[in-house]
Amino acid sequence: MADLPTRVVFKLGSSTLVAGDGSPDLGLIASVCDQVAELVARGVGVVIVSSGAVAAGMGRLAVKERPRDIPGLQACASAGQAALTEAYAVELARHGVACGQVLLTRRDVTDRDGYLNARNTLQRLLELGAVPVVNENDTVSVAEFAFGDNDTLGAIVATLVSADLYVILSDVDGLYTANPQEDPDARLVPLVRELTPEIAAMAGGSTSSVGTGGMAAKLRAARASVAAGIPLVICRGREEGVLLRAACEEGVGTRFEPGEGSHEGARKLWIGLAEVVRGTLVLDDGARRAVVESGASVLPVGVLRAEGEFEAGDVVNVVGADGALVGRGVTRYSSDEMARVHGLRLDVIARFMPEKDGQPAIHRDELLVL
Template identity: 65%
Template sequence: MDGGRLVVFKVGSSTLVDDAGSLDRAFIRSLCDQLARLMDEGTRVVMVSSGAAATGRDVLGMSERPTDLATLQACASAGQARLTQAYADVLAERGIPCGQVLLTRRDVMDRDGYLGARTTLGRLIELGAVPVVNENDTLSTAEFAFGDNDMLGALVAALLGADLYVICSDVEGLYDANPTEHPDARLIERVTEVDHDLTAVAGGAGTSYGTGGMSSKLRAARAMLAAGIPTVICRGRRPDVLVDVAHGERLGTRFEPATGSAHEGGRKLWIGLAEVPRGTIALDGGATRAVLARGASILPVGVTSTSGTYDAGDVVTVVGDDGEVIGRGIARYSSDDMARVRGLKLDIVARFLGQDRAQPAVHRDDLLVF
């Protein structure tokens, strides 16, 4: 899309509510003030906002987060209108329209849906509106849910080709140890690769209001590294945080690809971020190194195991020899056939399935490497 710099902001539930668990309207006013300032400078903005379920709990008079899906969806339904209206009311005072966009994975699983979401969001931005995006929790099911808005924000940033993705959290950023348990923990200011050591320091969700913890933020940041989109995790309650981070001030933890590193195109990002994986394949050491170092296709001989039930053409998660997720891709074999051909060279596969079906387990053109 033409225009100025595009920044996608994600704000979590734990940042949006006050100590009593109610929607903090004064804080939303501060966020909208900052969005308006950035737009006055020519920056295009998108707000991925959690908080519908937490707001709905307040609307429905609930003191604790419900555990059953039906009640959670009822809370989201009751809270979504109030949440979006809170943004719309403040932005309207500044002459800025607001558009609500609710998504589930089902909406973007097929390529046409993915491109349709991009078109709608892009047109809202062109018309001078602030898209307020959230997961459609009233309709989503476990199978098609994003699980948290960190990954939803990453998907939005990827499909729009954003210049920056900012995750506003209730912590300063990523530390080298859990700061609640280790007072001497140090903030990690810059990351160029999300490896096993880094994922080991990520913990679970920090409050009763949110669904995502640091591990979900790392997954989103890792996807953004593949997309070539810088990502910042920072404290959302810091004064003027949206403006300062958009201006390049060093805040929180910044994830940025190493200079000269390649990034993936839209189709691979769709495979890795939008599609629902139906199974998992695990690789041996040689295949893992070939994928990570050379961007090679995955041959059956390098597959050590498969789990889940999937058809040829479905997306699978790819796990390296150390058990870490290294990517997602489109399987060329069904789960039954993958179990038969794993560990075999292609000439042997041809004897079982025929020469025309002897092919990579996942071709490099269909593989997003995280």
């Protein structure tokens, strides 16, 4: 048996956590808490990132379809959050384990001080032997619904607590070569060492009526997690003993392994995971190779075009000419400026924009390559 991780983050999706009538599946929560308590007893610090507040609130408020308006979503989240927290607290208390609720908004993780405060709270709860139960604060956060899923939130939390493992408990067994509901020859991919375009092409959207994520969202979370040097496992949350088996590396689901030397600094991870993306820089093939293979900064000469409206200092996506995501970083030019300088060498730019003399479009120190 492999050594247990020191800290592990488990994320439960709505489609796994919520029963058919829309209420929290108390039996599943009890099973999860049994396994979490066993890990805590073995000295593992555990964080639960729990979706399901909106879906659980739908059941409690007798709302039959997921609301499309923000007040309706927030009302359901308000009712459901109380039910979820109570369920976790009761089940963990049976084992003498305390839990602490941590509700985050996007503002909490995009603001640097908020990011550090959240980290300190989570760290202290773990030091006290408690299990933090984390969710986005859906009752007040409009941006949460644009954010779209808790898979990336889980990756952010994993970096906040310096986790050794991040596990997404889903309603599927893991990543398949194709949609197993449509292709009888689809095979489970047990191990991914590199997130290639071929791997990304295997992902689809959410098929659940209560969830907001899908395999594509899980692959985005995997990119972020492995960039932080944290292995990620996607597995079926209702499988017997799955938390313990994933923690013990017993080959459940699909495991994404970081590459050699994969461990970006906290500043880059904050940029890449937490900040709101304002636009996109599209690179030519030469610039993409220089960034990915040689660790270069993004230079204006390699930028084919800019998309969206952004200011200098905003975070933007960096993509290749084929649209594949390369990374995310802080641009030193606005979108208007990029429209003037893309495709030009730095010495040429300095002739008519001397204040930008020597400035790359994105400096390597402010670029998270995904």
